[in-house]
Amino acid sequence: MFQEIDKHLTRCSSFTEDQLELFHSRLKTKNIHKKMFLLRQGEICKFEAYIVKGCVKKYYIDDNGDEVILQFAVEDWWISDIGSFSEQKPSNLFIEALEDTELLVIDYESKEHLYHAIPQMERVFRLMLQRSYVVLESRLYATVSHTAEARYLDFIKRYPSIPQRVPQLQIASYLGITPESLSRIRSNLHKKKVI
Amino acid sequence: MFQEIDKHLTRCSSFTEDQLELFHSRLKTKNIHKKMFLLRQGEICKFEAYIVKGCVKKYYIDDNGDEVILQFAVEDWWISDIGSFSEQKPSNLFIEALEDTELLVIDYESKEHLYHAIPQMERVFRLMLQRSYVVLESRLYATVSHTAEARYLDFIKRYPSIPQRVPQLQIASYLGITPESLSRIRSNLHKKKVI
DNA sequence: GCTGTGCCTTGATGTAGGATAAGAACTTTA
DNA sequence: TAAAGTTCTTATCCTACATCAAGGCACAGC
Numbered sequence: 109m110f111q112e113i114d115k116h117l118t119r120c121s122s123f124t125e126d127q128l129e130l131f132h133s134r135l136k137t138k139n140i141h142k143k144m145f146l147l148r149q150g151e152i153c154k155f156e157a158y159i160v161k162g163c164v165k166k167y168y169i170d171d172n173g174d175e176v177i178l179q180f181a182v183e184d185w186w187i188s189d190i191g192s193f194s195e196q197k198p199s200n201l202f203i204e205a206l207e208d209t210e211l212l213v214i215d216y217e218s219k220e221h222l223y224h225a226i227p228q229m230e231r232v233f234r235l236m237l238q239r240s241y242v243v244l245e246s247r248l249y250a251t252v253s254h255t256a257e258a259r260y261l262d263f264i265k266r267y268p269s270i271p272q273r274v275p276q277l278q279i280a281s282y283l284g285i286t287p288e289s290l291s292r293i294r295s296n297l298h299k300k301k302v303i
Numbered sequence: 304m305f306q307e308i309d310k311h312l313t314r315c316s317s318f319t320e321d322q323l324e325l326f327h328s329r330l331k332t333k334n335i336h337k338k339m340f341l342l343r344q345g346e347i348c349k350f351e352a353y354i355v356k357g358c359v360k361k362y363y364i365d366d367n368g369d370e371v372i373l374q375f376a377v378e379d380w381w382i383s384d385i386g387s388f389s390e391q392k393p394s395n396l397f398i399e400a401l402e403d404t405e406l407l408v409i410d411y412e413s414k415e416h417l418y419h420a421i422p423q424m425e426r427v428f429r430l431m432l433q434r435s436y437v438v439l440e441s442r443l444y445a446t447v448s449h450t451a452e453a454r455y456l457d458f459i460k461r462y463p464s465i466p467q468r469v470p471q472l473q474i475a476s477y478l479g480i481t482p483e484s485l486s487r488i489r490s491n492l493h494k495k496k497v498i
Numbered sequence: 499g500c501t502g503t504g505c506c507t508t509g510a511t512g513t514a515g516g517a518t519a520a521g522a523a524c525t526t527t528a
Numbered sequence: 529t530a531a532a533g534t535t536c537t538t539a540t541c542c543t544a545c546a547t548c549a550a551g552g553c554a555c556a557g558c
Contacts (some may be wrong), residue, residue, distance in 0.1 A: 161472055168444055171448070174448075176448050182399065183530085195449065209543085227422055230425040234432065235389070237429065237432050237436060238386075240436065241435065242385060242386035243437065245373060245386070247443065249363055251443065253363070253366070255515095275535065277535065277536085284447035285516085286320075287535080287537090288517085288536090288537080289516075291536060291537050292515085292538085295538085366537085450545095451545070470504085470506090471505075472506085480545070481545080482505080482506075483507080483545090484545055484546075485506095486507050487507085489506095489507095
């Protein structure tokens with residue numbers, strides 16, 4: 109049950125058995141079905157969630173009413189709206205399951221409690237956040253200075269498991285292009301025998 | 304000397320006089336001239352720097368040899384390559400002064416020391432990082448789903464002091480467009496009397 | 499006073515990817 | 529098993545922005 113998430117934490121810092129038990133006591137299991145929401149625009153994000161099994165997407169709805177996917181998350185990833193969660197203010201984002209998904213969630217109070225009770229906790233989440241920041245920065249760079257084709261190739265290289273479980277429609281939205289464009293790019297790559 | 308940076312910290316958490324003194328003892332003052340580098344591609348980022356006075360830019364050189372500016376930083380901001388600093392591995396980024404700049408810098412060892420000696424420190428830097436993450440996420444969103452004109456208007460609204468001290472060339476690079484395009488956008492906005 | 503040099507503007511032309519539409523293939527539901 | 533979505537593809541035309549090229553203005557150094 110907690111095996112994977114414990115491994116996740118202990119990669120960043122070490123914990124006693126007691127500390128891990130306290131941590132577990134603050135987690136709740138949550139199961140949601142495909143197409144159900146973990147968070148909707150306008151709601152305050154009341155959780156940070158660790159994915160035990162399944163796949164979710166985090167996205168905006170833009171001014172034209174189109175989805176803009178900011179992040180996919182699969183097994184062993186965390187998902188939340190950090191801004192909404194940390195300031196406890198309404199979110200602009202949706203988080204929706206792309207498959208039936210099993211999560212371990214922690215609420216704001218519990219997380220603050222853990223920060224006080226287990227000093228290393230602050231460190232672990234800071235380190236996780238640092239890594240997320242670096243990934244996001246490199247994604248911004250790619251969006252600005254690479255073509256859609258290069259971004260697609262980078263995406264399937266970086267996250268090879270995701271194209272197999274997520275429709276192209278969603279991947280196009282993540283790459284910031286239309287599904288039609290992605291289709292054209294893929295057909296070019298096939299002609300060029302790159303994929 | 305330390306007045307502003309102390310205010311910066313105490314906005315996130317409270318500190319005793321002793322703690323602040325320990326913090327100050329680990330900071331070094333650094334002055335760099337316009338066009339000089341704080342960090343070059345290939346170097347390990349050995350600092351996080353708080354800007355007392357001045358202005359810097361952080362950028363990549365892309366595959367065409369063009370600058371892509373990720374961030375400007377002025378008074379009361381921190382600047383660093385978080386990825387390179389935290390993993391102590393070579394950076395892909397340049398950080399360069401746009402004006403003569405006065406900084407307070409802290410090195411990796413000192414920061415780790417402070418994290419251990421002053422528990423709230425971990426919290427302060429986690430909170431700062433959270434805010435940076437949210438800003439970056441909204442910038443990615445804007446890059447994907449707003450036009451260059453909308454991004455420019457948002458930029459001058461969000462950072463009104465920067466257009467007055469930074470050449471348009473640099474702002475274009477931050478917005479992910481050519482200087483020519485920015486010039487045309489500005490001339491359209493003038494015609495429309497928006498600015 | 500000239501002559502660079504850096505920065506901004508304007509114009510002509512090219513191109514990646516968007517918008518729209520419509521059909522094919524595959525899934526879900528009834 | 530038919531009906532009704534979804535998803536993917538292809539084709540046409542269109543738009544935002546890039547690229548290339550030329551010229552203007554302000555300021556620094558000689």
